[in-house]
Amino acid sequence: MGSVHAFHGGSRRGLFTLLTLTGVLALGACSSQLNATGATGGGGGKDLTFAVAAEPGQLDPTLANTFTSAAIFDSICEQLYAVSPEATMVPRLATGEPEFSADYKTVTIKLRQDAKFADGTPFNAEAVKVSLDRHMNLPSSQRKTELAALDSVEVADEHTVRLKMKQPISPGAFSVLLTDRAGIIMSPTALKSAGDNFGNNPVCVGPFKYAERASQNYVKVVKDPNYYDAAKVQLDSVTYQIIPDSTIRVTNLRSGDIDVIERIPTTDIDSLDGKNGTKVVKTEGIGFISLEINIGNSDGVGKPGKVDGPLATDARVRKAFELSIDREALNKVVYTGRYAVACGFVAPSSTLASEAATACPPHDPEKARALLKEAGVTTPLKVSIVLNNTPEFGRIAQALKSMVAEGGFDLQINAQESTAALAAASAGDFTLYINSWSGRIDPDANITRFAATGSPSNFGNYSSEKADKLLTSARSEPEPGKRRELYGELSSTLAEDVAMIFLIRPSFYAGMRESVEGITAQPNGIVDFRAARFTR
Amino acid sequence: MVRLLARVGNALFTLLIAIAVVFLGVRALPGDPAVALLGEEGDPTALETVREQYGLDQPVIVQFVKYLQQIVTGNLGESVRTGLPVTDVIAGAIPVTLELTAVSMLVAITIGVTAGVIAALHRGRLAGWLVSVAALIGLSVPAFWLGLMAILLFAITIPILPASGFVPIDIDPVAHVAHLVMPSLVLGSAFAAVIMRQTRAAMLEALTTDYVRTATAKGLSRRQVVVKHALRNSLIVVVTIVGLQLGALIAGAVVTEQVFVIPGFGKLMIDAVATRDYPLIQGVVLITATAYIVINLLTDLLYTVVDPRVRVTTGGAA
Numbered sequence: 001m002g003s004v005h006a007f008h009g010g011s012r013r014g015l016f017t018l019l020t021l022t023g024v025l026a027l028g029a030c031s032s033q034l035n036a037t038g039a040t041g042g043g044g045g046k047d048l049t050f051a052v053a054a055e056p057g058q059l060d061p062t063l064a065n066t067f068t069s070a071a072i073f074d075s076i077c078e079q080l081y082a083v084s085p086e087a088t089m090v091p092r093l094a095t096g097e098p099e100f101s102a103d104y105k106t107v108t109i110k111l112r113q114d115a116k117f118a119d120g121t122p123f124n125a126e127a128v129k130v131s132l133d134r135h136m137n138l139p140s141s142q143r144k145t146e147l148a149a150l151d152s153v154e155v156a157d158e159h160t161v162r163l164k165m166k167q168p169i170s171p172g173a174f175s176v177l178l179t180d181r182a183g184i185i186m187s188p189t190a191l192k193s194a195g196d197n198f199g200n201n202p203v204c205v206g207p208f209k210y211a212e213r214a215s216q217n218y219v220k221v222v223k224d225p226n227y228y229d230a231a232k233v234q235l236d237s238v239t240y241q242i243i244p245d246s247t248i249r250v251t252n253l254r255s256g257d258i259d260v261i262e263r264i265p266t267t268d269i270d271s272l273d274g275k276n277g278t279k280v281v282k283t284e285g286i287g288f289i290s291l292e293i294n295i296g297n298s299d300g301v302g303k304p305g306k307v308d309g310p311l312a313t314d315a316r317v318r319k320a321f322e323l324s325i326d327r328e329a330l331n332k333v334v335y336t337g338r339y340a341v342a343c344g345f346v347a348p349s350s351t352l353a354s355e356a357a358t359a360c361p362p363h364d365p366e367k368a369r370a371l372l373k374e375a376g377v378t379t380p381l382k383v384s385i386v387l388n389n390t391p392e393f394g395r396i397a398q399a400l401k402s403m404v405a406e407g408g409f410d411l412q413i414n415a416q417e418s419t420a421a422l423a424a425a426s427a428g429d430f431t432l433y434i435n436s437w438s439g440r441i442d443p444d445a446n447i448t449r450f451a452a453t454g455s456p457s458n459f460g461n462y463s464s465e466k467a468d469k470l471l472t473s474a475r476s477e478p479e480p481g482k483r484r485e486l487y488g489e490l491s492s493t494l495a496e497d498v499a500m501i502f503l504i505r506p507s508f509y510a511g512m513r514e515s516v517e518g519i520t521a522q523p524n525g526i527v528d529f530r531a532a533r534f535t536r
Numbered sequence: 537m538v539r540l541l542a543r544v545g546n547a548l549f550t551l552l553i554a555i556a557v558v559f560l561g562v563r564a565l566p567g568d569p570a571v572a573l574l575g576e577e578g579d580p581t582a583l584e585t586v587r588e589q590y591g592l593d594q595p596v597i598v599q600f601v602k603y604l605q606q607i608v609t610g611n612l613g614e615s616v617r618t619g620l621p622v623t624d625v626i627a628g629a630i631p632v633t634l635e636l637t638a639v640s641m642l643v644a645i646t647i648g649v650t651a652g653v654i655a656a657l658h659r660g661r662l663a664g665w666l667v668s669v670a671a672l673i674g675l676s677v678p679a680f681w682l683g684l685m686a687i688l689l690f691a692i693t694i695p696i697l698p699a700s701g702f703v704p705i706d707i708d709p710v711a712h713v714a715h716l717v718m719p720s721l722v723l724g725s726a727f728a729a730v731i732m733r734q735t736r737a738a739m740l741e742a743l744t745t746d747y748v749r750t751a752t753a754k755g756l757s758r759r760q761v762v763v764k765h766a767l768r769n770s771l772i773v774v775v776t777i778v779g780l781q782l783g784a785l786i787a788g789a790v791v792t793e794q795v796f797v798i799p800g801f802g803k804l805m806i807d808a809v810a811t812r813d814y815p816l817i818q819g820v821v822l823i824t825a826t827a828y829i830v831i832n833l834l835t836d837l838l839y840t841v842v843d844p845r846v847r848v849t850t851g852g853a854a
Contacts, residue, residue, distance in 0.1 A: 055811060057617040065574060140585045142574075199619050215618050215625045216807040217702075217799035241701070243797050244810070248700065251684065252797070255691035255699035276692065419812055420566035 046236035048516070048532060051249045051261040055216055055242055060199030061184035062135050065142045067438065070181060071262070071526050072240055075221050076118075077204035079183030080109060080128070081175070087286055087349055087441045087523045089175040093123065093185055093205060097171075104168035104478055111159040116226040117187035118209035125155040131185045132163075145449075145456075146182040149173070168476040172352065172483060176445040207233045207530050217242060234518075234533040253278055253511050259534075260516060262527060264509040266338040272511045283508040283521040284349055286446070287439030288342040289396070291385075291501040293318055296461035297428030302454050304461040310377050311431055318498035319361075320371040321383070324407025325400065326363040331504060334395045342505035344491045345447040349523075351480065352443055356488030361495070368407030379408035386430040388422075389415035393434050396503070425459040433459055436506075438524045443487050444475045451499055462499040540837070547833045554825035555607070555818075559600055562814050572812040573616050590616065590814075603818070612822065613815035615808075622819035625804065630823070632702060633789050633800035636723065639716055640792075641778065641785060643724035644731055649774060651728070652735025653767060659740065667732065674729030679788055683722045683795035690718060700797040719796040723788055727781055734777045738770035745769075 056068035061077055064070070074082075082092045091097070093115060099108040115123035132153045135143035149169055154162040165174075177183065190203035202210050207229065208221035219240045223233050241258060243249045250268045252258040254276040264272065264280065273280040295312050298305035310317040327341035343360035346353050372379055385400070387393040394415055401411040416424060425433045440446055448471050449455050453463040467490060474486035494500070508525030518531035563569070570586045587593040591602060606613060612622035651667045658664035691699035697718050703711040742748060743766050751761045790802030797803075801820070808816035 055617055055807060057811075058619050060619075140582055140589055142582055144582065197619070213618075214628065214799055215615065215620050216629075216804055241797070242807075243700075244807070245794060247684065248795060248797060251687050251692070252699045255687065255695065257691065257699040257701065416566070419568070419572040422571055423566060423568050426568075426571065 046234065046534065047239065048235050048237070048259045048529065048534075049239045049241050049257070050527065050529075051241050051243045051252060051258045053242075053244055053246070053249070053263050056219060056240070058199040059202045059210065059213075059219070061131075061181050061186060061202070061204070062138050062141045062143055063199060064181055067525075068240070068242075070524075072219055072221070073181060073184060073204075073206075074522075074526050075208040075238055075529055076206040076210050076224075077184045077186070077202060078206050079180070080111075080178040080185065081183055083179050083441050083522045083524070085283065085520050085522060087347070088351075089179055089441060093128075098174065100171060100174075100478070104170065104476065105165050107163040107165065107169070107174060108156065109161050109163065111161065112228060113159050114228045115205050116228070117190070117203055117205055118224050118226055119187050119190055119203045120226060121187045121189040121203075123185065123205055124158050125161045127188050128161045128185050129153045129155050130188045130191065132182075134186070134191065135182050143182040146180060147177065149177065168478075170474075170476055170478045170483060172442045172480065173444045173475045176440045176442045179441065208235075208238060211237070229530070233530060235529060238529050238532075250511070253513070256513060260510060260512040260519065260527065262508075262510055262525060264511045266335045266509070269336075269338060269509055277514050278511055279514050281510050281512065281519065281521065283510070283523060283525060284340070284347075285439060285506045285508055285525070286347040286349065286441065286523045287437045287506060288345065288446075288502050289434065289436045289504040289506065290342070290450075291503065292425065292430075292433040292435050292450075292459045293462075293498065293500060294428060294431050294433070294460045295499070296463060297430075297459060300428060301426045301459055301461060302456055304453065304463045305428075307428070309431065310375060310381065311383060314375050314377075315496070315498050316371045316375045317377060317381070318501075320368040320375070320407055321404060321409060322361055322498055322501050323364045323368040323371070324404040324409060325501070325503070326403055327360070327503060328363075329403065330396065330399050333399045334392065335504065335506075338509070339507050340505040342502040344495070344502055345450075346443045346487055346491065347439065347505060347523075350441075350443060352484045352487050354484050354488040357443075357484075357491040359491070359495070365403075365406040365408075372408045377408075380405065380410035381408060382410045382412060383431050384412040384414050385432040385434065386414045386416060386421055386424050387434040388418045390418075396434060428459075428461070430459075435459065435500075441523070444471070447471070447490070447494075448475070451494060460500065462497070464493065464497060464499070467493050467497075467499070543833060543836060547829045551825060551829055554829075555604070555822055556600070558818055558821040558825075559603060560596070562812075562817055563596060563599075565812075569812065569814060607822070612819040615813050615816045617811050617813045617816075622815050625816065626801070626819055626823055629799060629801045629804040632798060633786065633793070633802060636716065636719055636792070636798060636800060637782075637786050637789055639720040640723035640789075641727070641782070643720050644727035644785075645774070645778065647724065647728040648731025649735050649767075649771070651732040652770075653739055653762065655732065655736040656739035656743065657762065668736075671729040671732045674725045674732075677725075679722055679726065679791045680795055682725065683718070683792060686718050686722055687795075700795075702798045702800075715796075715798075719792050719798060722795070723785065723792040726788065727785055730781060731774055731777055734773050735770055738773040739766055742766040742770050 052068045052071060054066060054068045056072050057066045058064050059069060059072065061073060078092045080092065080094045081089045084090045093112055095110045095112055111125060111128065112123065117123060135141055136147050136150065149165055149167065151164045151166045154164065156162045184204060186198065187203040191198055194201060206224060207227050209224040211220045211222045213219040220237060222237045223235065224230065227233065243252065246265045249261045250264065250272065253261045253272065269280055272278045293311060294307055296304040296307055298307050311321065331337055331339050331341055341360065344357050346357035348358050372381065385397055387397050397413045401413060404411050424430050437446065449457040451458060451462055451467055452471050453468050470486055470490040470493065474483050474490060477483045477486060508521060510521055510527055512519060515534050515536050516532060517535050518533050520528045522528065570583050570592055573586050574582060591599050614621055615625055651671065655664045655667040687699045690697040698715050701715055703715050705712040748761060748766050751765045789800060790806060793800045793803040794806060805820045808820055
């Protein structure tokens, strides 16, 4: 009669179950009322499903701070200028190249006359001023640093704006300003009516307009008939489906439930390219993965101080560490050789690349040991490395550990949760820190924030008068040839000081069904759906 | 009445402790929450504004009191990632998980009880052995792996089911069901195995009892003996097991929702933690704690209704 005993012993739990199941069924029945729309469902028609790796966060161009939000804005919120797949600046809401005054302190931009916002509001110079002022002045704006060089915006006429810069700016450095989210123009009507809630229903100019979102699930955009080039847009809608796990993104692409996926891990490319009706598109990146070295961060970033230890005090020791690294092997081991090695902040594809800026130190563990001996360091020298605990960075750290052992270093790996790792880097609680940067089209935006004295992302508090002068001169130098030379000189200075060690230049691989055509991608991996279509 | 008030007071105190633990817990994590809120490549100059905006510049106790005031008014704040009200986000996710859990439980009961009866009736024979092996596999295989294998098989190799996602029933009822088939089978499989083993054990015991022998001696058919007498008594065990396993089933939904990209409560919880969305984490934990406390309270109270002995005993004591 054990079962009867069990009934007595478990009747309380049984009742618990009964109550819970009743609730379950009652609530389950109303799930449809609470979830507005379907999520996945790619595979044809004119509705495309695109799997993105992360939640976009706020969809307010002034407040947005995620990569996914930038990807969505590319469909619904155009900037004055955009980045072409070849990493050059191309006009979007502007009609041509910006015109610079003789002193390079005033920039005049002519605007499109055929553009309208998704709510029907006409696009004009006043709208540009309202948006740029909001980007610059809203207290919680994430665009302030991007627009730090901009002093004020003037309306010259209905379709012309004049930007007053604080300092002379080179056309190259200017190209970064308005090609990212700081260049997005929002509907003044919507801004007025929605105020701080603009991100709940963003209204801009774009091939698509915002339709709906389900938090942590998807964002759907639909074709905007008000778009100036609407005739060329062939898709009816794009659903940005959030799938954080890369394995699941890949599986869904293979099954056809998703039409396009971003950020394919390099290890999955072979299983996709040409198999199960899928194909892969590669974009050369302009960002980098680097090692920040704590040279002077003893009391927080931005406050250069004194740090002890041979790596902080002796450039020969830092050089020895760099010479111990085999970048090609690192790329092969961690990324199956599908990324490129990075030896500096200037991408080889940049028009400002030079021999000096792209020079790569050789892998020479023997010389590394000799340098350590010369510096009077007892080997193996213990060095710790702080990193975000992603599998990718974990593999980089493991590979580095094995490489630098040959050069006389004993690398201690300290993997932390992303915020904790960033906090350690900011507080100066690190010796080495693995950092990554998605890249911008002008070198200035790829190095000033990491190398200028006092810059908030200069985690190691590297400070060099020479480097600071070169950074300032290169930013304001209008002549491309001279800028190339200046960035070459800056690269040599940074290499001499071993201020940071560049490792890898990630490429971007997007996967898609074979039936999807017309997709292009920017050098930072953002996928453009303007010309996308299904062939069947 | 006094007992009722005491029990309710106890529940409220437990809830307050739960809120305090999670509130302090998320703030005890290493790293500046404001830095986390700024995002991947956020503007460092906005750090102070972010601190101010979310009250992170105030002492923790002030933040806690303000949060309690918010809760009392039914406001759980806004998600710092999306700016959407936390209550709306949670209200959208809970029914999805509950539906998935309920369907999975039904699947588990159906498969588990049937398999348990077969295993008991065919004890020592091939059929019984096969069912036991299947149960062992069901128990041993992790849901994450099983889910991916199911997708590979039923969405890629034999494409008869969608790989992932969730379609509400009012948008497309057929797609709604199709999207639930694989997740509920995967989620239900491990529980089906548990139920099968318990049913088998209970059935084996029941089949040797006097009343079953009497029923057989009275000339009842084998089917009647098994279904109406042995199984009916064995189901008491099943009910108990279902109750004990329900919490585990809801917890298991966390993994299943990740694999099948189902926008339920489990996925919401994981995503909130991953993105350090503090108001959402607090909201999710608050709702979970409240659900457990309320259901336990109701169970306790109803228990006294169902079992008069408890009422007499505790009433006497009170």
